[in-house]
Amino acid sequence: MSEPTLYVGRFSRSERTLHWVHACAFLVLLGSGLALYLPQLAERIGRRPLLKDVHVYTAVAWLAAIVAIVVLGDRAGLRRTVRELEWFDQDDRDWLRGRHAPQGRFNAGQKLNAAISAALAVLFAVSGFLLWLGERDTAYRFASTLLVHDWLMWVALVLLVGHLYLAVIHPATRHALRGMTRGSVRYEWAEAHHPKWVRRESEPGSE
Amino acid sequence: MDASDSRPYGRRAFLGVLAAGFAALLGGHPLERVGQLLTPVEGALGFDGWRIYTVASTMPRFERATWRLRIDGLVERPRELGYAELLALPQTSEVRDFHCVTGWSVPNVHWRGVRLRHVLDAVGPLPAAGALRFVSAEIPYEDSLTLAQARLADVLLATHMDGRPLSRAHGAPVRLVIPEMYGYKGVKWVERIELTGQPATGYWERRGYDLDAWVGRSNGRV
Numbered sequence: 001m002s003e004p005t006l007y008v009g010r011f012s013r014s015e016r017t018l019h020w021v022h023a024c025a026f027l028v029l030l031g032s033g034l035a036l037y038l039p040q041l042a043e044r045i046g047r048r049p050l051l052k053d054v055h056v057y058t059a060v061a062w063l064a065a066i067v068a069i070v071v072l073g074d075r076a077g078l079r080r081t082v083r084e085l086e087w088f089d090q091d092d093r094d095w096l097r098g099r100h101a102p103q104g105r106f107n108a109g110q111k112l113n114a115a116i117s118a119a120l121a122v123l124f125a126v127s128g129f130l131l132w133l134g135e136r137d138t139a140y141r142f143a144s145t146l147l148v149h150d151w152l153m154w155v156a157l158v159l160l161v162g163h164l165y166l167a168v169i170h171p172a173t174r175h176a177l178r179g180m181t182r183g184s185v186r187y188e189w190a191e192a193h194h195p196k197w198v199r200r201e202s203e204p205g206s207e
Numbered sequence: 208m209d210a211s212d213s214r215p216y217g218r219r220a221f222l223g224v225l226a227a228g229f230a231a232l233l234g235g236h237p238l239e240r241v242g243q244l245l246t247p248v249e250g251a252l253g254f255d256g257w258r259i260y261t262v263a264s265t266m267p268r269f270e271r272a273t274w275r276l277r278i279d280g281l282v283e284r285p286r287e288l289g290y291a292e293l294l295a296l297p298q299t300s301e302v303r304d305f306h307c308v309t310g311w312s313v314p315n316v317h318w319r320g321v322r323l324r325h326v327l328d329a330v331g332p333l334p335a336a337g338a339l340r341f342v343s344a345e346i347p348y349e350d351s352l353t354l355a356q357a358r359l360a361d362v363l364l365a366t367h368m369d370g371r372p373l374s375r376a377h378g379a380p381v382r383l384v385i386p387e388m389y390g391y392k393g394v395k396w397v398e399r400i401e402l403t404g405q406p407a408t409g410y411w412e413r414r415g416y417d418l419d420a421w422v423g424r425s426n427g428r429v
Contacts, residue, residue, distance in 0.1 A: 038252060042259040043376040046266060086217035093214070115217040119224035127232060134309070136415055143425060146310045148231045154248070 006187035008201060010105065010179035014073030015081060019180055021069065022121070025062035026160070029055060029124075033153060059128055085114045091196070105197035113159060120156050127152065256313040257305075259376045262410060267344035267396040269379040276364075276381065280340070280402035283331035290380050294366060296321040296329075301361055303386035306422045318384050320365035324358045330402075338406040341383055341394040350394050350409030351418075352385070354402075361386050364397065389420040 011019070032055040035041045036048065045051070070078060084106060091101035092108035106114070127149040134141035166173045167180070173193070179185040190198045271290050279285040299322055305313040323339075332354060340351045356362070363384045366373060373379040378395025385392050391411045412418050 037258065038254055039257050039259045039376060042261070043266070046261065047264045048261045049264065086215050086221075087213040088216040089214075090212045092216070111217045112220055115220035116224050119221045119228065122225060123228035123232075127228075130232070131309070138415060138417065141308065141310075142232060143310045144231060144234065148228060151231070152228070 007184035008187050008190050008198060009184045010176075010190070011183055012074055012077050013183070014069060014078055016180055016183060017073065018066065018069050018078075021062065021065045025058055025065070026156070028058045029062070030153070030157070032058065037150065037153075056128075056132060059125070063125060085111045102195045103193065103197070104200070105194055107194070113163065117156070117159060120152055120159075123148065124152050124156070256311070257377075258307070258309075258311060260307075261345060262348050263345045266375055269375065269396075271380075274380060274398075276397065277399045278326065278330050278402075279399070281333040281336035281404065282402050283333060284329070286330055293321065293364070293381060297325060299363065301363055301384065301386060303361070303384075305386075306389055306425075308389040308391055308416065308420065317367075317369045318363055318365040319367035319370075320363040320381065320384070322360065323362045323364055323383070324360070326364060326400075327354075327357060332402050335404055336402040338403050340399075340401040340403050340407045341397050342399040342401065343394050344396040344398045348394060348396075348410045349407065350383075350392050350411070351403070351406040352392070353406055356385070356419075359385075359387070387422060389422060391416060392420045 032051045035045050035051050036055065042048065084104065088096075088108060088111065089104075091103065092111065094101035095103060095108040096112075127145050130140055130142065130145045131149060134145065167177045168174055175185060175189045176193075187198070274290050276288045276293060277285075278288070298319060301318045302315055303318065305316045336354060338351050338353050339357045340349060342349045352362075364381050365384045366381050368374075368377055373382060378397070381397050382395040383393045383397055392409075406418060408418070409416075
């Protein structure tokens with residue numbers, strides 16, 4: 001008889017909701033944004049006023065949903081997660097230098113990805129809001145707003161491709177996707193990839 | 208968790224990217240030079256520097272056989288021109304940078320067409336005429352120029368761009384080109400030019416844009 005598979009909870013409901021709201025909004029914004037941006041798509045699809053509305057209202061819904069999750073969700077847990085993402089210990093720094101070092105719930109790459117993605121989200125929202133406002137009031141029309149918005153898209157796209165590769169394709173890491181869909185991951189996998197976190201989880205009161 | 212050897216690299220990365228982004232928002236045009244690094248990537252994706260802005264849900268389609276450009280209003284000799292008649296007028300070229308009010312530019316666009324002042328001379332504006340209203344087949348787009356602006360030597364009714372007849376996206380068969388003004392003044396898919404007393408408020412001007420859209424020193428020009 002084989003041993004039952006052990007799972008360990010990695011992402012809370014609030015974390016997962018936040019992730020999927022962000023992911024869905026990003027894909028809709030990317031699709032509608034590209035149709036507004038690339039001439040061939042713009043010509044083939046047309047319907048610019050409709051696409052613009054989809055783009056703008058999705059952005060509003062995205063921000064509102066994020067605020068709602070943070071306010072209504074597990075705030076203390078999210079605050080703890082933010083702190084985890086912010087701080088890099090010696091092992092994290094070694095990992096960044098390409099050395100093997102035991103990692104916590106997030107490895108250093110995931111921490112960086114989260115920090116950069118969060119900053120991109122803020123910049124997307126600010127530059128997008130300025131674009132919307134600039135159409136209504138010339139005082140808010142700056143020469144580089146559109147370029148910044150485009151640039152953010154390219155940087156975010158590169159991060160997304162890397163993220164999708166690791167989450168869906170790369171054999172060693174794709175099990176992590178389960179953590180983001182069902183909340184938990186296999187114990188052995190967690191022990192191999194995030195040993196410091198698993199150790200901490202199994203020692204109550206060590207936080 | 209926050210052991211003594213921990214450093215807030217995550218927070219620094221967040222703030223660093225934010226700072227870079229805000230600097231770019233405020234800083235302006237050094238960014239354009241960096242942006243040129245992206246040109247090959249964008250080119251591969253079909254981005255040629257132009258953005259196609261439309262206000263209706265579909266772009267007007269040019270039918271050569273039925274297309275007419277009507278010039279009327281306060282003129283002595285109202286006229287209707289077919290596409291062949293428009294091409295038969297004296298042709299001229301302008302190689303100029305195109306500037307959009309939203310902050311992008313396309314350098315060295317080769318325009319070919321007929322000078323607007325030449326068309327004006329042909330219809331003879333009445334003394335009461337002080338402005339031109341350009342009506343697009345893309346409803347409800349329209350914009351206007353003063354008669355003096357319309358008589359500037361570099362203002363064209365362009366039928367060709369970069370050596371080819373205007374594509375549908377660029378306003379086929381004819382668009383207005385005012386090199387010294389922002390693109391929103393250059394009505395695409397022009398099908399009527401009405402001479403009026405005063406400049407009419409155009410589509411974007413009703414939404415807060417300036418009636419006189421001189422590029423001046425903006426968009427990286429000096």
